[in-house]
Amino acid sequence: MQFVQVNGVSLHHQIIGGAGNKPVIVFINSLGTDFRIWRDVIVRLAGSYPLLTYDKRGHGLSDVGQAPYSIEDHVDDLIGLLEHLKVSDAVVCGLSVGGLIAQGLYVRRPDLVKALILCDTAHKIGTADMWAARIAAIDESGLDGIVDGVMERWFTPAFRESDSAFPGYRNMMLRQPVEGYTGTCAAIRDADYTAAAGEIAVPTLCVVGDQDGATPPELVLSLAKLIPRARYEVIKDAGHIPCVEQPEMLTTIIEAFLAPVISGEAAHG
Ligand SMILES: O=C(O)CC1=CCC(=O)O1
Numbered sequence: 001m002q003f004v005q006v007n008g009v010s011l012h013h014q015i016i017g018g019a020g021n022k023p024v025i026v027f028i029n030s031l032g033t034d035f036r037i038w039r040d041v042i043v044r045l046a047g048s049y050p051l052l053t054y055d056k057r058g059h060g061l062s063d064v065g066q067a068p069y070s071i072e073d074h075v076d077d078l079i080g081l082l083e084h085l086k087v088s089d090a091v092v093c094g095l096s097v098g099g100l101i102a103q104g105l106y107v108r109r110p111d112l113v114k115a116l117i118l119c120d121t122a123h124k125i126g127t128a129d130m131w132a133a134r135i136a137a138i139d140e141s142g143l144d145g146i147v148d149g150v151m152e153r154w155f156t157p158a159f160r161e162s163d164s165a166f167p168g169y170r171n172m173m174l175r176q177p178v179e180g181y182t183g184t185c186a187a188i189r190d191a192d193y194t195a196a197a198g199e200i201a202v203p204t205l206c207v208v209g210d211q212d213g214a215t216p217p218e219l220v221l222s223l224a225k226l227i228p229r230a231r232y233e234v235i236k237d238a239g240h241i242p243c244v245e246q247p248e249m250l251t252t253i254i255e256a257f258l259a260p261v262i263s264g265e266a267a268h269g
Pocket residue numbers: 029030031032095096097098125150153188214240
């Protein structure tokens with residue numbers, strides 16, 4: 001396990017694999033998860049690309065730091081981590097709030113970004129009232145009070161009813177630090193990349209599970225339409241976290257998107 005101090009917090013991260021001169025793929029996890037959600041994608045890509053996963057502050061084994069956060073706090077941490085590891089020109093793959101962080105990274109430091117994979121995310125996620133209600137519910141009864149509703153957005157009924165991994169992912173959410181979780185809710189509440197999306201000038205893939213209950217396909221399509229020449233893909237039989245539910249399909253889509261990026265044939269602005 002690897003830890004680095006960035007902006008006063010210890011960030012848990014992991015670097016795996018790699019072959020040739022391929023760019024690093026950086027994975028940013030969603031609200032209430034740690035980097036283990038990427039495992040089944042990582043094992044499929046590790047022979048081909050260097051891969052970096054990390055727990056954003058307030059999640060997993062990283063420090064909580066001073067909550068609540070802004071998306072800029074999460075972006076600052078990612079910039080610090082990439083600078084520490086001397087990673088630039090990366091393929092940045094963000095899930096949900098991870099996708100907001102990826103967009104924020106591009107706004108601040110386009111030099112660090114070769115391509116974007118925006119997975120089950122949007123330019124703006126939810127409303128201020130919705131996030132205020134979620135924070136209030138957690139203040140009242142903890143993560144226990146909201147976990148079942150969240151699971152319905154994360155996973156399809158089939159996965160919830162019969163996949164042996166489901167209880168583990170439910171545990172993952174329940175075991176995140178409450179302050180880190182609500183602190184990140186506040187960051188999502190205040191983030192809006194609607195105006196910035198039109199300025200993205202690197203190859204971009206927008207991908208979503210067909211049964212995503214948090215950032216549904218029509219929302220992700222509206223993000224794809226804002227980004228010049230973005231590619232849009234829908235994954236069948238997946239909720240909000242396709243890297244867990246349909247890792248093989250997500251990996252296939254990522255590889256197909258990256259092939260022209262790596263060969264230099266991808267069209268972008
Ligand atoms: O918790 C949810 O509803 C899903 C989600 C929204 C933003 C994020 O990162 O996850």
